[in-house]
Amino acid sequence: MKGGGGDRHHHKDAIVMHAAGKAPKCKASFFLCSLLLYFLLPVLALYVVALAVSPFYSGSSCPEESLASGDVAHLAAAGDAGNRRNDSSPPSDDAAPTGLGHIVFGIAASSELWKSRREYIRTWWRPEQMRGFVWLDKPVYEFYSRNASTGLPGIKISGNTTKFPYTHGRGSRSALRITRIVSESFRLGLPGARWFVMGDDDTVFFPDNLVDVLSRYDHTQPYYIGNPSESHIQNLIFSYGMAFGGGGFAISRALAAQLAHMQDGCIDRYPALYGSDDRIHACMAELGVPLTRHLGFHQCDLWGDAFPTVILARD
Numbered sequence: 563m564k565g566g567g568g569d570r571h572h573h574k575d576a577i578v579m580h581a582a583g584k585a586p587k588c589k590a591s592f593f594l595c596s597l598l599l600y601f602l603l604p605v606l607a608l609y610v611v612a613l614a615v616s617p618f619y620s621g622s623s624c625p626e627e628s629l630a631s632g633d634v635a636h637l638a639a640a641g642d643a644g645n646r647r648n649d650s651s652p653p654s655d656d657a658a659p660t661g662l663g664h665i666v667f668g669i670a671a672s673s674e675l676w677k678s679r680r681e682y683i684r685t686w687w688r689p690e691q692m693r694g695f696v697w698l699d700k701p702v703y704e705f706y707s708r709n710a711s712t713g714l715p716g717i718k719i720s721g722n723t724t725k726f727p728y729t730h731g732r733g734s735r736s737a738l739r740i741t742r743i744v745s746e747s748f749r750l751g752l753p754g755a756r757w758f759v760m761g762d763d764d765t766v767f768f769p770d771n772l773v774d775v776l777s778r779y780d781h782t783q784p785y786y787i788g789n790p791s792e793s794h795i796q797n798l799i800f801s802y803g804m805a806f807g808g809g810g811f812a813i814s815r816a817l818a819a820q821l822a823h824m825q826d827g828c829i830d831r832y833p834a835l836y837g838s839d840d841r842i843h844a845c846m847a848e849l850g851v852p853l854t855r856h857l858g859f860h861q862c863d864l865w866g867d868a869f870p871t872v873i874l875a876r877d
């Protein structure tokens with residue numbers, strides 16, 4: 563106690579002494595003090611104001627997206643093309659709102675199950691309005707017929723993946739070609755592509771909901787949007803940070819470009835993974851892009867034999 567009181571006294575003295583020592587110093591350099599007060603400070607204030615109104619300072623240009631979806635990745639992504647339409651730069655294609663035509667679908671399918679699975683796709687595919695392809699291991703009838711009235715997406719045959727290692731004991735090598743669908747779709751170079759949306763052949767999309775969701779994100783930023791499984795066990799086995807392809811997931815053009823650049827090397831680095839989604843996830847980890855969760859991407863993983871439908875339905 564005593565020591566404490568003494569300390570306080572000493573401290574008080576020290577403060578006074580400090581102030582007393584400062585005042586004469588300031589008087590001595592009166593000119594410098596005036597300079598600081600009447601010149602430097604106003605200039606500094608002006609600078610701050612100028613910076614705040616400058617078009618280069620876009621600290622508050624958050625997209626119109628409601629924060630309700632709480633996407634950390636989104637908050638981290640700066641800028642939004644939509645807020646800069648009146649800038650001196652000419653309006654680019656990127657300024658228009660995202661529509662169905664900006665999405666490139668990539669449907670993972672197999673020639674073996676094609677005859678039954680194509681009927682799932684027919685339920686939601688709009689041939690006149692949508693772009694994308696079904697990616698198969700080998701050609702099927704529709705691949706040759708080139709008949710536009712099939713009501714189905716065009717068919718592409720996945721690239722040869724024999725050169726990639728696959729060491730998982732129980733999985734299938736088809737994971738290798740399926741995981742490359744986003745990269746292969748990107749390399750098609752379709753004009754105006756903003757989003758690459760992956761789904762399985764039994765994934766059912768609600769196109770308008772999908773557009774509604776994606777239009778809230780900036781495709782010029784790297785986004786990996788999807789959702790984990792509804793099965794805790796599945797998420798433990800794979801990851802809560804992984805998008806399950808059965809529920810579909812979306813990759814922005816900016817991210818697809820990065821992925822296409824590194825994915826083959828990435829596949830080489832993880833030969834022991836099981837499937838295609840975890841291979842995408844591995845590349846996302848290397849690229850430093852976390853999953854942006856949206857509940858609309860929904861993989862139905864009820865254990866037992868539930869109807870294998872996966873739906874993009876927004877509440």
Ligand SMILES: *[C@@H]1O[C@H](CO)[C@@H](O)[C@H](O)[C@H]1NC(C)=O
Binds near residue numbers: 647648
């Ligand atoms: C952008 O410019 C257009 C005309 O070029 C104008 O009508 C509009 O109000 C402007 N928007 C903003 C946010 O200044």
Ligand SMILES: *[C@@H]1O[C@H](CO)[C@@H](O)[C@H](O)[C@H]1NC(C)=O
Binds near residue numbers: 707712
């Ligand atoms: C295209 O397919 C439709 C229905 O599947 C069929 O009626 C039509 O004859 C086909 N056209 C050609 C050119 O094969």
Ligand SMILES: *[C@@H]1O[C@H](CO)[C@@H](O)[C@H](O)[C@H]1NC(C)=O
Binds near residue numbers: 723725
């Ligand atoms: C894939 O490539 C390997 C060699 O890398 C070749 O032996 C094989 O025939 C190819 N498969 C197809 C379907 O082209």
